[in-house]
Each structure stands twice: as C-alpha cells, then as structure tokens.
Amino acid sequence: MSLTIEAPSAPRRPAAVVRSYFALTKPRVIELLLVTTIPAMLLAARGFPPLWQIACTLAGGTLAAGSANALNCYVDADIDKLMKRTKARPLARHDVSPRNALIFGVVLGIAAFAFLWMTVGLLPAIFAVATILFYIFVYTLILKRRTAQNIVWGGAAGCMPVVIGWSAITGGVAWPAFVLFGIVFFWTPPHTWALAIKFKDDYARAGVPMLPVVATLEQVVKQMVIYTWLTVVCSLLLFPVTSWIYPAVAGLAGLWFAIAAHRLRAKIKRGENANTMRFFHLSNSYLSVVFFGLAVDAVVALPVLGWPF
Structure with missing residues (x-):
C-alpha cells in the first residue's frame, strides 16, 4: 500500500491576488x-x-458598488x-475564500459610507448603504431565486447612483432625480x-427563475417591448x-430603441432566429446616448438659457 502525498500548491503572486479581489x-x-451618476450631478x-x-x-459610489457586488458573489x-457565464468568478474558482470575500465586501461598504459622509454628505452615504443592503437582502437573498420578477424590482439597486449623485450636489432629492431613477429602472428589465x-x-x-426560463420567448420579448416604451x-x-x-x-434615441425592440419581437413571432445580444448591446448604447445628451444639455444649454426648475 502506498500513500500519495500531494505537493502543497504554490503561493499565488500578489498581482494575481489583487486581480481576484478586483x-x-x-x-x-x-x-x-x-x-448615469455624472449627468445626474x-x-x-x-x-x-x-x-x-x-x-x-x-469614488464613494464605486466602493459601494464594489461592496454590493463582492457580497453578491459571496x-x-x-x-x-453551475453557470458557464459565472464559473470563472473568484469564489467559483476558489481563488478567494468565502470568509475573505465576506470581509472584503463588508469593509468596502464601511469605507464607502465613511468616505461619502466625510466628502459629500451624510445623505449620499445613507443612500449608498441602503443600496448595498437592498441589493443583498432583497434582491440576492429573496427575489433572485424565488420570482421571475426578480430583476424588475431587484434592479432598483442599479438605479440609485443617480439619486446618490443628485443628493451629493443638492443635499436632498427632487423630482428630476426620481425621473432619472425611473429611466434606469424601466431600462433594466x-x-x-x-x-x-x-x-x-x-x-x-442553477435554479434561478429568470423570466426567459419560466416563460416563452414570445412572452419575454413582449415584456421587453413594454418596458422599452416605459x-x-x-x-x-x-x-x-x-x-x-x-x-x-x-x-431620437428612444425611437431607435423602440424600433429595435419591435423588430426583435417581429422576428420572434415569425419564428426567425433573433440575436438578442445585439439588442443587449444596443440598450447599453441607448442609455449612454440619453445620459450623454443630458450631460451636454446641463453643461452647455442650461447655463446659457437659464432654464428654471
């Protein structure tokens, strides 16, 4: 009988460790x-x-988002x-231990709160922490594995950067901030x-009831058209x-976005092979164009025209 002794794994280089935590x-x-944050500001x-x-x-928002994402990975x-799309993540590959990932996420969240409070105010700091808690406890732990509407309501966490940015400038929240929140909210599904x-x-x-898992493709695309128009x-x-x-x-960007959604639905209804990833990338471009237009308007037009609100 022979014993097989495994050689200890070589220590990882510091750069590799940093990349895993990043x-x-x-x-x-x-x-x-x-x-979204800069145009809102x-x-x-x-x-x-x-x-x-x-x-x-x-910087503070990045720390908060990093905290939420690290805790989500935990x-x-x-x-x-179990998922091909995520199996290369650090915890799935055992590049980072669950305990260290948890500590890392919590420390980032504390740092985000402290930094935002010291630099731009208490309200943005509170909003940042509330976003982290909502993303983890409401979306990740409750909604994600239980309902096909997970991303509809859970996506609210991704809308908060505009509110944080607005409150960092004004010290409060006004109705345009809620409209900006709504744009991202309806865009997310x-x-x-x-x-x-x-x-x-x-x-x-993985047992996650995303809408495409529990509904037909035509039903999903119909919902996509509705949320696109919203x-x-x-x-x-x-x-x-x-x-x-x-x-x-x-x-103009909205018309482009809506036409793309209707074309996608038409292809699905005809039974054609539709490339939904094209729409995915187009939606990124749409959001960027809208918020870039808002930024240009705020910097160029408003100071000149003195538009009131």
Missing part, C-alpha cells in the same frame, strides 16, 4: 455608475460642479459554480432579459428642466 467587485457592472448643478465633488462621489457562490435569453440554460441549471416615455418627462437639446436626443 474581479469580485465586477468592474464592468460598475460602468453604469459612471454613465451636472443636471442637479445646472452646470459643471467642482471636480473634487464629482471625483469623491464616483451569497451566489453556489450557483456561480429589457436589457437584462436580452442577456438572460442567451444564458437561460445557465439560469435553469423607458422612452419616462426619459421624456425631464423636458421641463432641460432645454430642447435633451428631448431631441432622448426622443
């Missing part, structure tokens, strides 16, 4: 923070606020291992379902606080 924060998801300031204010808000480690259609087998394998209509509600530039950009 991956826990899902940096690509944090891009939404930049796309520009509109709130009716121009260009101090750069330090923008930088501090983005909670979802079991299903991440069609954007996410387009991706979920491609990976529905992954979600089914997004477009909501985006136009900002016209009382902008010049003509933003409504023109939002209107």
